[in-house]
Amino acid sequence: MQEARVVKTTCPYCGVGCGVLATQMEDGSVEVKGDPDHPSNFGKLCSKGAALGETLGLETRLLFPQIRGKRASWDDALSLVADRFSSAIRQYGPDSVAFYVSGQILTEDYYVANKLMKGFLGSANIDTNSRLCMASSVAGHKRAFGADTVPCSYEDLEDADLLVLVGSNLAWCHPVLQRRIEDARKSRPHMKVVVIDPRETASSDGADLHLAIAPDGDVALFSGLLAYLSKAGVVNHEYVRDHTAGFVEALNEAQRWEEASLVEATGLSAGQLHQFYDLFARTSKTVTLYSQGVNQSVSGTDKVNAILNCHLATGRIGQNGMGPFSITGQPNAMGGREVGGLANTLAAHMELDNTEHRSLVKQFWKAPALAPKQGMKAVELFDAVASGRIKALWIMGTNPADSLPNAGKVEAALASCPFVVVSEVVKQTDTSRHAHVLLPSAAWGEKSGTVTNSERRISRQRPFLPMPGEAKPDYWQFAQVARRMGFRQAFDYGGPDAVFREHATLSSFANAGARDFDIGAYADITAEAYAELSPFQWPAPSEGNVNPRHFFAEGGFYHADKKARFIPLKRKDHLPARKSGQTKYASTVRLNTGRIRDQWHTMSRTGLSARLSAHSAEPFLEISPQDAEDAGLQQADIAQVTSPHGSVLLRVVVTSRQKTGAVFAPLHWTDQFATNARIDRLVTADLDPFSGQPAYKHTDVSISPFNAVVYGFAVTRNKPSLKGLDYAAAVRCDGGWRMDFAHGSYLDQSALLKHLRAPQKNSGHWSEYRQSGDAYRAACFDEDGLVVACLTSAKPVSLSRSHLVSLLAKEEWSQQDRLSVLAGFPSATQPSKGAIVCACMNVGVNEIGKAIAEGAHCVDSVAEITMAGTNCGSCRTEIERMLHGQFQQAAQ
Ligand SMILES: Nc1nc2c(c(=O)[nH]1)N[C@H]1C(S)=C(S)[C@@H](COP(=O)(O)OP(=O)(O)OC[C@H]3O[C@@H](n4cnc5c(=O)[nH]c(N)nc54)[C@H](O)[C@@H]3O)O[C@H]1N2
Numbered sequence: 004m005q006e007a008r009v010v011k012t013t014c015p016y017c018g019v020g021c022g023v024l025a026t027q028m029e030d031g032s033v034e035v036k037g038d039p040d041h042p043s044n045f046g047k048l049c050s051k052g053a054a055l056g057e058t059l060g061l062e063t064r065l066l067f068p069q070i071r072g073k074r075a076s077w078d079d080a081l082s083l084v085a086d087r088f089s090s091a092i093r094q095y096g097p098d099s100v101a102f103y104v105s106g107q108i109l110t111e112d113y114y115v116a117n118k119l120m121k122g123f124l125g126s127a128n129i130d131t132n133s134r135l136c137m138a139s140s141v142a143g144h145k146r147a148f149g150a151d152t153v154p155c156s157y158e159d160l161e162d163a164d165l166l167v168l169v170g171s172n173l174a175w176c177h178p179v180l181q182r183r184i185e186d187a188r189k190s191r192p193h194m195k196v197v198v199i200d201p202r203e204t205a206s207s208d209g210a211d212l213h214l215a216i217a218p219d220g221d222v223a224l225f226s227g228l229l230a231y232l233s234k235a236g237v238v239n240h241e242y243v244r245d246h247t248a249g250f251v252e253a254l255n256e257a258q259r260w261e262e263a264s265l266v267e268a269t270g271l272s273a274g275q276l277h278q279f280y281d282l283f284a285r286t287s288k289t290v291t292l293y294s295q296g297v298n299q300s301v302s303g304t305d306k307v308n309a310i311l312n313c314h315l316a317t318g319r320i321g322q323n324g325m326g327p328f329s330i331t332g333q334p335n336a337m338g339g340r341e342v343g344g345l346a347n348t349l350a351a352h353m354e355l356d357n358t359e360h361r362s363l364v365k366q367f368w369k370a371p372a373l374a375p376k377q378g379m380k381a382v383e384l385f386d387a388v389a390s391g392r393i394k395a396l397w398i399m400g401t402n403p404a405d406s407l408p409n410a411g412k413v414e415a416a417l418a419s420c421p422f423v424v425v426s427e428v429v430k431q432t433d434t435s436r437h438a439h440v441l442l443p444s445a446a447w448g449e450k451s452g453t454v455t456n457s458e459r460r461i462s463r464q465r466p467f468l469p470m471p472g473e474a475k476p477d478y479w480q481f482a483q484v485a486r487r488m489g490f491r492q493a494f495d496y497g498g499p500d501a502v503f504r505e506h507a508t509l510s511s512f513a514n515a516g517a518r519d520f521d522i523g524a525y526a527d528i529t530a531e532a533y534a535e536l537s538p539f540q541w542p543a544p545s546e547g548n549v550n551p552r553h554f555f556a557e558g559g560f561y562h563a564d565k566k567a568r569f570i571p572l573k574r575k576d577h578l579p580a581r582k583s584g585q586t587k588y589a590s591t592v593r594l595n596t597g598r599i600r601d602q603w604h605t606m607s608r609t610g611l612s613a614r615l616s617a618h619s620a621e622p623f624l625e626i627s628p629q630d631a632e633d634a635g636l637q638q639a640d641i642a643q644v645t646s647p648h649g650s651v652l653l654r655v656v657v658t659s660r661q662k663t664g665a666v667f668a669p670l671h672w673t674d675q676f677a678t679n680a681r682i683d684r685l686v687t688a689d690l691d692p693f694s695g696q697p698a699y700k701h702t703d704v705s706i707s708p709f710n711a712v713v714y715g716f717a718v719t720r721n722k723p724s725l726k727g728l729d730y731a732a733a734v735r736c737d738g739g740w741r742m743d744f745a746h747g748s749y750l751d752q753s754a755l756l757k758h759l760r761a762p763q764k765n766s767g768h769w770s771e772y773r774q775s776g777d778a779y780r781a782a783c784f785d786e787d788g789l790v791v792a793c794l795t796s797a798k799p800v801s802l803s804r805s806h807l808v809s810l811l812a813k814e815e816w817s818q819q820d821r822l823s824v825l826a827g828f829p830s831a832t833q834p835s836k837g838a839i840v841c842a843c844m845n846v847g848v849n850e851i852g853k854a855i856a857e858g859a860h861c862v863d864s865v866a867e868i869t870m871a872g873t874n875c876g877s878c879r880t881e882i883e884r885m886l887h888g889q890f891q892q893a894a895q
């Protein structure tokens with residue numbers, strides 16, 4: 004027997020960058036485990052990483068190039084792309100073309116894209132979804148440090164005595180870091196965690212202090228902190244004197260915040276402010292970790308600098324357990340920044356606006372047409388598509404029709420653009436339906452290259468599967484088009500190792516410590532060494548002994564005078580009255596958006612896993628009891644949420660975890676899995692003035708009940724058709740699909756069964772039951788078991804969804820089982836799992852509740868009894884919450 008080959012690679016989801024061991028099994032399946040040797044995760048994986056093996060099927064893959072919906076050869080497709088880009092440039096100039104790429108492509112892909120656009124096409128119109136994600140952190144870093152440098156490493160999270168999470172739901176979005184922190188807290192129980200987030204989250208559940216800050220109250224909070232640190236006498240005057248500039252001005256501004264306005268702007272009590280300020284002042288080993296609650300705001304860059312100001316003032320930077328830590332979202336957000344993939348940067352952390360940098364890069368690339376000025380940032384870029392200025396657009400590894408603000412406008416812009424190329428791994432997305440040319444890309448497990456995680460660690464993504472159909476790597480696609488546009492020599496790469504070598508060489512070109520990003524030690528890496536490359540952190544210059552764990556302990560910033568800058572933040576700019584200028588409704592609330600534990604963005608890959616889809620199967624709206632009452636909404640109703648841009652329908656989850664005046668909805672739902680649930684159709688395109696990052700967390704919306712005539716739930720073996728249903732969400736489950744739906748007008752039985760793709764009434768065994776009005780229940784069986792079951796009602800249906808879902812995959816059927824289908828609940832002798840909490844071990848809320856009722860007193864004892872939380876551990880905070888009796892059973 005041949006021995007199974009284990010391939011070391013890196014998880015394609017979040018910026019933690021966990022090492023993965025992938026093994027192809029004899030039956031063709033792939034076993035995925037955490038890599039115990041990878042220094043980012045030491046063998047741990049979260050639920051998404053652990054389910055990677057379930058997302059590798061080819062059923063939804065794009066396998067061949069297409070031109071206007073018809074299969075085409077690579078040669079024809081690439082030649083057409085080259086022709087259309089060349090002719091647009093000839094006719095309308097270089098700024099008439101654009102690339103819009105992604106923090107999910109590899110560094111090598113990104114490098115080639117950036118080189119082609121900025122060095123050879125003569126425009127800087129290349130931007131990326133990192134604009135939506137990290138741009139405010141980049142801008143804040145550059146203002147303070149003179150370069151986009153992340154000074155910390157993950158060990159600092161474990162070594163800190165105080166960890167402040169600002170606008171980060173780490174437990175769901177970076178779960179392996181959350182696990183590392185939980186483990187560290189076990190061995191260092193004095194370590195404190197503070198969470199600053201307007202809503203209660205899985206991350207605030209385990210924290211020592213949760214500050215439910217008012218939306219965008221962060222600049223006020225950290226300005227108040229700076230003034231407090233000065234008053235408390237903990238300013239590190241030596242560090243401030245030797246390594247920084249502008250302290251006095253920043254402090255003066257911070258001191259303008261008197262207590263009353265701090266209380267007003269932050270929505271926190273004076274007591275809470277004092278408690279946090281005192282803790283921060285007392286604890287020198289402090290890490291402030293921040294994410295989208297900071298970045299995605301009209302004051303995102305100022306929030307970043309408000310945090311950096313406090314760390315610079317105390318000199319808490321560059322040492323073990325200290326520092327400001329911007330955590331990245333995507334697996335290669337950092338790699339994209341390194342190659343300069345943003346419209347306002349150049350390459351290797353050089354700047355477009357810097358003449359010296361421009362001439363260095365021009366010389367290095369032998370570039371015939373180095374972009375003379377910054378390009379358009381994402382939102383501005385799509386505005387230019389809408390106004391017809393962009394004649395040819397290439398989108399790669401991102402789904403802007405769903406993820407950009409005012410997505411309806413974005414989609415219309417795409418539909419009107421004369422030439423759109425989309426490089427994708429799946430056949431159909433809300434973006435790809437507007438492509439003139441669709442190019443099949445190699446996916447995770449097939450592609451080869453490097454990614455950089457949040458702690459500046461570069462790791463290999465290695466292939467362990469062949470590229471299916473005619474899929475090709477992303478970098479190859481750009482290089483082929485470049486060659487067809489006449490740039491053969493500059494894009495003649497033998498493989499990703501050649502691209503990496505060039506990138507590493509550029510990073511050290513005329514550098515000698517002048518720029519932070521230097522991986523010159525790898526400039527001559529051989530193909531063999533690249534194949535074997537172990538994860539390493541940058542900087543890694545070719546000479547000198549550098550410890551890459553930290554930056555800036557001894558200053559050494561990247562402004563010309565080597566000093567960091569304090570940024571004075573004006574009080575008047577951050578008073579709560581400052582709002583977007585949009586229309587107000589009578590019942591306006593603030594819409595906050597973000598992520599759920601087990602889905603990744605637009606669900607194109609996590610949506611393939613039944614396990615991952617079990618945790619949260621519908622697009623929902625979290626709303627406080629007061630707001631729900633005011634809007635006339637009850638638990639499980641459907642809400643219509645409206646902004647000036649559009650309207651969506653979402654399932655109502657009434658919860659006191661949400662503060663009155665604000666609601667929360669996930670960003671994940673698209674037309675591929677739901678109807679009328681694309682949240683970014685509502686989100687307004689307000690931008691941070693420095694970074695151009697959209698303020699996704701704050702849109703004024705109005706909320707009203709959607710008057711559904713019928714509500715229902717169904718499980719079906721075949722993929723249901725959602726089109727035409729007002730509210731519908733369908734996700735995979737074992738053996739088929741589960742669907743929740745509601746409709747505003749009468750839905751007759753045959754129309755419903757058509758949506759469910761049910762067999763004809765004269766085939767299969769049907770049982771049906773009709774109560775008065777709209778209450779209709781039906782199930783159809785064939786020799787293999789249940790084909791379809793649906794239950795409808797004039798009210799939100801009350802039934803055990805997990806029970807019905809479990810029946811689809813059931814092989815042995817008793818009479819009693821069949822009866823239980825129409826009842827919607829298991830028979831008295833069969834316990835129902837309830838909503839799934841632990842995706843890995845398929846453990847439901849009822850099973851955990853029972854274990855607690857029977858005496859389990861801690862997460863470990865629940866785990867022992869039920870197995871929940873024993874694999875990836877992503878559900879442990881939810882179990883903890885149930886243990887503390889706060890759990891509300893939103894679903895049965
Ligand atoms: N499961 C999962 N994990 C992911 C992803 C995913 O899609 N799914 N995506 C990855 C990506 S690309 C990213 S960028 C990261 C994002 O990771 P996070 O930033 O942690 O996630 P979000 O849910 O976007 O937002 C974080 C929190 O910001 C809070 N917030 C909103 N407004 C404010 C405010 O004014 N102030 C403060 N202090 N907080 C506020 C929200 O309530 C929310 O809980 O996650 C990564 N990890």
Ligand SMILES: Nc1nc2c(c(=O)[nH]1)N[C@H]1C(S)=C(S)[C@@H](COP(=O)(O)OP(=O)(O)OC[C@H]3O[C@@H](n4cnc5c(=O)[nH]c(N)nc54)[C@H](O)[C@@H]3O)O[C@H]1N2
Binds near residue numbers: 596
């Ligand atoms: N309302 C709201 N909107 C948001 C946010 C928010 O918090 N709230 N967050 C924003 C943030 S931080 C982010 S990062 C974005 C994410 O938004 P997107 O980038 O639009 O979301 P994804 O679903 O990750 O899109 C990636 C696409 O690339 C495809 N793909 C996967 N692998 C590959 C590959 O190797 N090559 C190619 N060519 N394609 C591939 C996938 O199938 C998928 O269609 O959303 C932003 N939008």
Ligand code: SF4
Binds near residue numbers: 017021044053177180
């Ligand atoms: S924390 Fe989860 S999603 Fe993020 S890299 Fe690790 S396994 Fe992947």
Ligand SMILES: [Mo]
Binds near residue numbers: 137332
């Ligand atoms: Mo992101």
